[in-house]
Amino acid sequence: MDNPQKKSSSQMETPTPKSKFEDSPVFNYINNLSPIEPVKSISTAQTFSSLSFTSPPPVFTSPHASFHRESRFFRCHYSADRSKALDSKEEVVASADVDLNKDATLEEEENEEEKASIEASCELPQVLKSDSQTPDRGDSPCAGDVVEEVLVDPSDTPRGDNASSSEDVKMSLQKVVDAREEDNTPGCGRLMADASELLVFRSPNDSEAFRCLVDKISSSERRFCAGVKSTKEQDISKDIPVNGSSDDNEPLAVLPNESVSHLHRGSMRRRCLDFEVPGKRKKDIADDQQTVCENKAESSSKCVVPGIGLHLNAIAMSLRDRKINVMHEYSTSEEIQMSLTGSTTPIHSQDTVLETLDQAESEPGEGQALEEAPNALVLFEQLNPSSLKKKRRMSEQAGEGESCKRCNCKKSKCLKLYCECFAAGVYCIEPCSCIDCFNKPIHEDTVLATRKQIESRNPLAFAPKVIRNSDSIMDASDDASKTPASARHKRGCNCKKSNCLKKYCECYQGGVGCSINCRCEGCKNAFGRKEDSLLAIMESKQEEDRQTYEKRTAKIQHNSDLSKEVEEQNPRSDQPSTPLPTYRHLVVHQPFLSKNRLPPTQFFLGAGSSSLRKPDNDLTQPRNEKKPLETVIEDKTETMPEILTSSPITTIKAISPNSKRVSPPQIGSSESGSILGKRSNGRKLILRSIPAFPSLNPNQ
DNA sequence: GAGTTTGAAACT
DNA sequence: CAGTTTCAAACTC
Numbered sequence: 001m002d003n004p005q006k007k008s009s010s011q012m013e014t015p016t017p018k019s020k021f022e023d024s025p026v027f028n029y030i031n032n033l034s035p036i037e038p039v040k041s042i043s044t045a046q047t048f049s050s051l052s053f054t055s056p057p058p059v060f061t062s063p064h065a066s067f068h069r070e071s072r073f074f075r076c077h078y079s080a081d082r083s084k085a086l087d088s089k090e091e092v093v094a095s096a097d098v099d100l101n102k103d104a105t106l107e108e109e110e111n112e113e114e115k116a117s118i119e120a121s122c123e124l125p126q127v128l129k130s131d132s133q134t135p136d137r138g139d140s141p142c143a144g145d146v147v148e149e150v151l152v153d154p155s156d157t158p159r160g161d162n163a164s165s166s167e168d169v170k171m172s173l174q175k176v177v178d179a180r181e182e183d184n185t186p187g188c189g190r191l192m193a194d195a196s197e198l199l200v201f202r203s204p205n206d207s208e209a210f211r212c213l214v215d216k217i218s219s220s221e222r223r224f225c226a227g228v229k230s231t232k233e234q235d236i237s238k239d240i241p242v243n244g245s246s247d248d249n250e251p252l253a254v255l256p257n258e259s260v261s262h263l264h265r266g267s268m269r270r271r272c273l274d275f276e277v278p279g280k281r282k283k284d285i286a287d288d289q290q291t292v293c294e295n296k297a298e299s300s301s302k303c304v305v306p307g308i309g310l311h312l313n314a315i316a317m318s319l320r321d322r323k324i325n326v327m328h329e330y331s332t333s334e335e336i337q338m339s340l341t342g343s344t345t346p347i348h349s350q351d352t353v354l355e356t357l358d359q360a361e362s363e364p365g366e367g368q369a370l371e372e373a374p375n376a377l378v379l380f381e382q383l384n385p386s387s388l389k390k391k392r393r394m395s396e397q398a399g400e401g402e403s404c405k406r407c408n409c410k411k412s413k414c415l416k417l418y419c420e421c422f423a424a425g426v427y428c429i430e431p432c433s434c435i436d437c438f439n440k441p442i443h444e445d446t447v448l449a450t451r452k453q454i455e456s457r458n459p460l461a462f463a464p465k466v467i468r469n470s471d472s473i474m475d476a477s478d479d480a481s482k483t484p485a486s487a488r489h490k491r492g493c494n495c496k497k498s499n500c501l502k503k504y505c506e507c508y509q510g511g512v513g514c515s516i517n518c519r520c521e522g523c524k525n526a527f528g529r530k531e532d533s534l535l536a537i538m539e540s541k542q543e544e545d546r547q548t549y550e551k552r553t554a555k556i557q558h559n560s561d562l563s564k565e566v567e568e569q570n571p572r573s574d575q576p577s578t579p580l581p582t583y584r585h586l587v588v589h590q591p592f593l594s595k596n597r598l599p600p601t602q603f604f605l606g607a608g609s610s611s612l613r614k615p616d617n618d619l620t621q622p623r624n625e626k627k628p629l630e631t632v633i634e635d636k637t638e639t640m641p642e643i644l645t646s647s648p649i650t651t652i653k654a655i656s657p658n659s660k661r662v663s664p665p666q667i668g669s670s671e672s673g674s675i676l677g678k679r680s681n682g683r684k685l686i687l688r689s690i691p692a693f694p695s696l697n698p699n700q
Numbered sequence: 701g702a703g704t705t706t707g708a709a710a711c712t
Numbered sequence: 713c714a715g716t717t718t719c720a721a722a723c724t725c
Contacts, residue, residue, distance in 0.1 A: 412719065417710085
């Protein structure tokens with residue numbers, strides 16, 4: 001803690017380069033906008049890396065799916081806080097230097113206090129425990145641990161008192177900074193950065209903490225952070241520099257405290273905490289607002305949310321469930337916002353984002369994860385509700401006496417998805433009632449290996465089970481988004497007896513309606529029945545079809561008119577005489593598409609070709625159908641102009657899906673009798689005809 | 701708190 | 713891929 005020398009020595013290298021970045025307004029701006037960037041850049045840029053990198057991939061990367069979502073989310077909050085921070089940024093830096101000494105003296109005291117408070121809380125034990133339990137990692141203690149503690153702190157502190165909580169956070173941050181100063185360990189910086197960002201996101205209240213952290217960091221690494229950090233709170237002490245999370249590539253010093261954890265562990269724990277924290281926070285908030293005095297509840301609240309997947313699922317559910325009530329209980333919108341934006345979720349999201357990012361990069365194939373990410377707000381909702389849910393559950397099950405209960409595994413050793421903690425990507429903690437639990441930092445290797453194994457089996461095993469439709473995805477089917485079931489369960493449920501009206505149903509539990517993917521029987525899901533979703537899809541499909549049809553017809557007519565004009569103007573012997581070639585050409589193109597993707601039957605049935613698409617990833621069939629259809633249609637429309645230009649009108653007519661409308665009697669002359677016949681029916685016919693073409697062409 | 705029900709996860 | 717078993721949460725009493 002006391003050695004500025006160490007830090008200075010270790011940090012010296014980085015500062016100069018960083019300062020450059022920091023100086024650039026663009027860099028700052030980017031940082032403000034997306035916390036992810038800075039962190040990532042750090043990790044990559046870092047030379048220390050090994051540690052920093054190792055941490056992310058591990059077990060608790062599960063949240064990956066939410067990547068986009070979170071990024072967006074962050075942006076929102078971030079921007080808010082950051083804008084403020086930007087203003088004060090310079091001040092902060094300056095102040096940081098000044099405060100550095102001051103903070104150092106106070107840090108130890110604060111640390112002790114924090115520890116005490118943390119220990120008191122349910123989760124805290126876990127963190128500390130993990131540290132103590134896992135001496136093996138002790139080699140590389142890093143700020144990450146501290147960060148975790150910090151995160152825990154907020155949750156621990158009763159929410160009612162924002163100021164107090166923020167103070168705690170601050171304290172913890174300072175602590176982190178101190179530790180960091182002391183620590184030379186490389187790679188920790190990243191964690192720090194994450195933590196700082198997380199904190200920022202966490203809640204407006206925490207901003208103070210941020211500042212503190214920044215101050216310290218800046219003090220220790222002023223050059224480093226100077227440009228980067230940023231967020232300062234408007235109201236509260238502006239002097240405190242907000243830390244640029246990004247900054248901290250520097251090696252972190254080893255933490256003297258027990259709390260100091262190894263790098264890996266730090267990351268692991270941090271994640272765990274992240275998940276939990278949100279829940280805690282929310283719960284705390286709710287408690288505070290509802291009843292200031294519910295101390296017991298606090299403990300339970302601390303225990304909060306188990307896992308991402310569960311979170312997501314449970315969240316929505318909990319929201320709509322009773323938990324919603326809790327939300328409403330927030331006296332002011334501000335509070336809600338705080339809880340949503342600032343408080344816990346952000347942290348999750350942060351981690352999630354990072355993890356997601358990593359995964360996304362590593363796993364290009366997982367579009368789902370990205371798709372899932374869509375709405376930060378949604379994520380919030382999900383996360384918060386889950387926390388609420390958890391809270392409720394804990395309070396109910398555990399009762400007040402028991403702090404927090406989480407999993408209750410007896411045979412799975414908490415190394416299977418049966419375990420809520422494991423599934424959520426978090427370590428089991430004391431509140432868990434599990435037996436022979438291996439889901440602990442001590443068994444990190446085992447946990448990672450198991451997780452890896454499970455992921456190998458199912459890459460999305462740790463992804464959120466409930467997928468919110470992203471805008472992009474939804475675009476085609478806005479209707480779906482409008483429907484109550486804009487979000488869907490990843491795989492759908494398989495309920496037989498619960499009618500999707502109980503939490504046995506994952507869809508219901510996740511607060512989402514059942515979808516095509518569900519194999520449930522007698523679905524009565526309050527959030528949307530499977531049948532409803534089907535109907536909605538059909539309707540949307542029809543609507544789309546109608547629109548596309550209209551568009552097409554209009555286009556076709558327009559094209560036909562043009563072509564006619566062209567013909568009249570330039571009567572060519574070539575093309576007019578040989579409509580077939582062009583025709584074929586077109587045909588080939590279209591047929592190919594249709595052939596590959598759409599079975600003729602589908603076309604017939606699904607008049608609404610494109611509309612079918614369902615927002616959710618799930619609808620395998622609808623999606624497939626839709627895609628092909630869309631492509632076909634587009635191709636047709638797009639190709640039309642070419643055809644027109646190069647070929648006679650007749651060909652165009654024949655080709656056009658709308659041909660029936662265009663209804664050119666002339667075409668009949670050409671070879672494609674079959675085509676014509678098909679054509680007569682309009683779109684469907686055309687599509688159907690498409691497949692035939694390929695075969696014809698070769699022969700001819 | 702114990703027992704039952706339920707459906708996901710895991711296994712075959 | 714389907715059927716069965718295992719598992720732990722959700723639920724009931």
